[in-house]
Amino acid sequence: MLLAWLQMRAQGGTLVLRIEDIDRVRSKPEASDAILRDLAWLGFDWDEGPDVGGPFGPYVQSQRLDAYAAATERLSARTFRCSCTRKEVRAAAGAPDAETGEWPYVGTCREGAQDPERPTSLRVRVDPGVVAWDDLWLGPRAQEPCRVCGDFILWSKADEPTYQLAVVVDDIHQRITHVLRGEDLVASTARQILLYRWLRAAAPAFAHTPLRRDPEGQRLAKSRGSPGLGQLRDAGRDPRRVLGEIAAALGILTEERPVAPADLIVPFRDWSGARRLLSLPGPEDAG
Numbered sequence: 001m002l003l004a005w006l007q008m009r010a011q012g013g014t015l016v017l018r019i020e021d022i023d024r025v026r027s028k029p030e031a032s033d034a035i036l037r038d039l040a041w042l043g044f045d046w047d048e049g050p051d052v053g054g055p056f057g058p059y060v061q062s063q064r065l066d067a068y069a070a071a072t073e074r075l076s077a078r079t080f081r082c083s084c085t086r087k088e089v090r091a092a093a094g095a096p097d098a099e100t101g102e103w104p105y106v107g108t109c110r111e112g113a114q115d116p117e118r119p120t121s122l123r124v125r126v127d128p129g130v131v132a133w134d135d136l137w138l139g140p141r142a143q144e145p146c147r148v149c150g151d152f153i154l155w156s157k158a159d160e161p162t163y164q165l166a167v168v169v170d171d172i173h174q175r176i177t178h179v180l181r182g183e184d185l186v187a188s189t190a191r192q193i194l195l196y197r198w199l200r201a202a203a204p205a206f207a208h209t210p211l212r213r214d215p216e217g218q219r220l221a222k223s224r225g226s227p228g229l230g231q232l233r234d235a236g237r238d239p240r241r242v243l244g245e246i247a248a249a250l251g252i253l254t255e256e257r258p259v260a261p262a263d264l265i266v267p268f269r270d271w272s273g274a275r276r277l278l279s280l281p282g283p284e285d286a287g
Contacts, residue, residue: 001044002044002247003209007178007278016047016059019060019061022166024062024158041229041233067173068169069161079154082108082113082120083109099187105123105152123153129144135186135189137208137276137277144190152191179204180207186208240258243260251272
């Protein structure tokens with residue numbers, strides 16, 4: 001959030017906060033409330049979002065299911081029903097993709113669900129070909145979705161839109177021009193660019209930045225015992241010190257010191273990493 005906030009504030013952009021809660025099992029209302037509370041505790045603000053409104057709401061994905069269904073209808077010529085289980089997909093693929101670790105779907109149900117009596121997901125056909133983009137942080141990137149993931153899922157067997165579909169539809173509706181997110185989502189980018197093209201919309205500029213890691217190089221996560229922002233707040237930590245630690249770890253500050261987000265705008269502009277994030281090309285032309 002810090003880099004996205006600084007990227008927009010340093011150049012007078014509009015920052016959009018979106019709650020991505022389409023997974024009914026994992027997403028709880030209290031979790032969404034905690035996100036808003038924790039970000040506000042650190043001193044962040046946003047121009048559009050579920051609590052402040054905006055011209056392109058709603059900003060909560062579970063309230064936008066009709067939009068995802070409408071987009072899926074537009075893609076109907078490319079979609080098909082699939083009854084394969086995860087185990088069957090892996091068995092058919094033989095091995096995961098060496099770069100992403102994903103098990104590509106090999107088209108088992110392209111001509112009809114193998115077992116229509118079982119629950120089915122909705123997949124979209126992916127043709128052979130390379131998708132390239134200029135990542136603001138990583139530089140030129142290229143992926144071959146047909147090899148990496150194959151025909152990917154748009155709606156799950158639980159009748160929920162997938163992350164891939166939902167974020168693309170939201171970006172189009174909310175006129176998102178720049179996306180800054182963790183490097184763990186690089187593997188999603190090529191298939192999302194395909195969805196923008198198929199929906200005849202401009203893809204945003206992407207920046208995939210490094211994740212925070214512990215001294216052993218492991219990604220910080222609650223599952224590994226890393227404290228969440230709520231725990232830090234409840235423990236009485238000074239949010240300005242927490243922000244200063246993050247900024248120093250990124251190299252925006254030369255040493256840790258208490259800061260508010262606005263205090264970091266000038267150091268951010270002078271930071272070497274900002275040269276990439278503030279040299280923002282326009283979004284890809286609609287295909």
